[in-house]
Amino acid sequence: MPTIKSEAERCIKCKIPKCSKGCPVSTPIPEAFDLFLKSRLREAGEMLFNNNPLSAVCAIVCPHERNCTGNCVLAQKGHPVEFFKMEQYVSQFYLETYTPPEIKKNGKKIGVVGAGPAGITVSIILAQKGYLITLFEAMDSIGGTLRYGIPEFRLPNSILDFYKNILDSLGVKFRPNTRIGTNINAEDMFLDGYSAIFVATGTQRPNRLGLLGETLGHVHFAIDYLKSPDTYRLGKKVAIIGAGNVAIDAARTAIRKEDADVTILHFMSEDDMTANKADIEMALIDGVRFYHNCQAIRITDDTVKCVRVEKSVSEDGSVSFVEDIRSTFDVKAHSVIIAIGQGPGADVVSGGSVTVTQKGLFQVDEFSRTSQQGVFAAGDVVTGPKTVVEAVAFAKIAANTIDEYCQGLPWINDFKHPSARL
Ligand SMILES: Cc1cc2nc3c(=O)[nH]c(=O)nc-3n(C[C@H](O)[C@H](O)[C@H](O)COP(=O)(O)OP(=O)(O)OC[C@H]3O[C@@H](n4cnc5c(N)ncnc54)[C@H](O)[C@@H]3O)c2cc1C
Secondary structure, three states, rough: OOOOHHHHHHHOOOOOOOOHOOOOOOOOOOHHHHHHHHOHHHHHHHHHHOOOHHHHHHHHHHHOOOOOHOOOHHHOOOOOOOOOHHHHHHHHHHHOOOHHHHHHHHOOOOEEEOOOOOOOHHHHHHOOOOEEEEEOOOOOOOOOHHHOOOOOOOOOOHHHHHHHHHHOOOOEEEEEOOOOOOOOHHHHHHOOOOOEEEEEEOOOOEOOOOOOOOOOOEEEEEEHHOOHHHHOOOOEEEEOOOOOHHHHHHHHHHHHHHHEEEEOOOOOOOOOOOOOOOHHHHHHOOEEEOOOOOOEEEEOOEEEEEEEEEEOOOOOOOOEEEEEEEEEEEOOOOOOEEOOOEEEOOOHHHHHHOOOOOOOOOOOOOOOOOOOOEEEEEHHHHHHHOHHHHHHHHHHHHHHHHHHHHHHOOHHHHHHHHHOOO
């Protein structure tokens, strides 16, 4: 049976490791394996943490088949090295034994808005550099989507408690239950002497379907449901509309919390679903039923009315879905959960002083500068919904820019209006 050690021994230490190249934070995988095999766990953990403060989380939730594992050269022979198991072991060890470095405070205050992966990353990096960080969070605890989205059975909240301890030990001041943009905003923070503000508020507003029935009492949005599933009584038959990871997480949670009979329905084909294949596989094992190529057209008190759709690809390659109006059918549902994506919430900077895209996403340049001097942004609030590791990668760029901005490096003040980044 493969063990963590036997996996480490299988790594052939490529000169140009494709696994690292395939990782958005370029994790130094062969070096980490090397230290691990020499039993230098703390050094391995420190290296991974310094490169990616959320390595312990990414080891669990990253789409490894797209990043490290998927790019391992041994994949061609059918058996790629599974780095993430060792990463999880070493990173957890590091969190459990973490001791903060000696830090000389530089007296400069930074406000970080949003305590998800991007906010936590910037807080840790800049606190370690000596900045005085205040982390503002609308919810009562840190984690963002890690706590209020990804279900516990996939990512235990206990990991986030380690991060809270680390932030405390680095002197980060945490303001829970504080939604910036309601009574206080970025301008107030500048008046209070903050040198820079980092916005990482993610995408917390669920997209709506625009169908009749969406306001009925048994209809919920998946990202709201996943925030506190224990407060819901869904009933035995649950229909979930959507084809992504959030739909899958909502389905698997409903099965666990209510022993519900869960159906996912969506207009795409099975192959076109955006959810990770591994998670779809597990959802099937858990007992989730799928209706592919099926468009919801109306929600009633006890059904979702659907119509079959067919994918059509035109000569220029554009894809559309054609409804077959002769094939309508009803899916029985005591509850309906909508999971068709999400967008950013209200602007945390008043008066439209920061340029946003049509979808309300913050527009930044490649250094994460917004159109307002001193305000930086990264993570999902810029890119739209992506992954944890991508939020971390982007937040690292932001932390570096904020540091240089606060040091008054000349290039940073050569400020240009940002063009759309992604
Ligand atoms: C259900 C679900 C499952 C997912 N599964 C995976 C997975 O398996 N693997 C993976 O890599 N990615 C996954 N993702 C995506 C991943 O979680 C996100 O890409 C990542 O969390 C984005 O990080 P962020 O810091 O930009 O934003 P978020 O994690 O969304 O954090 C933003 C934080 O800002 C706070 N906030 C918002 N507005 C304000 C305000 N005005 N004032 C103060 N605070 C505010 C929010 O409360 C939140 O805590 C999943 C997402 C969801 C929704």
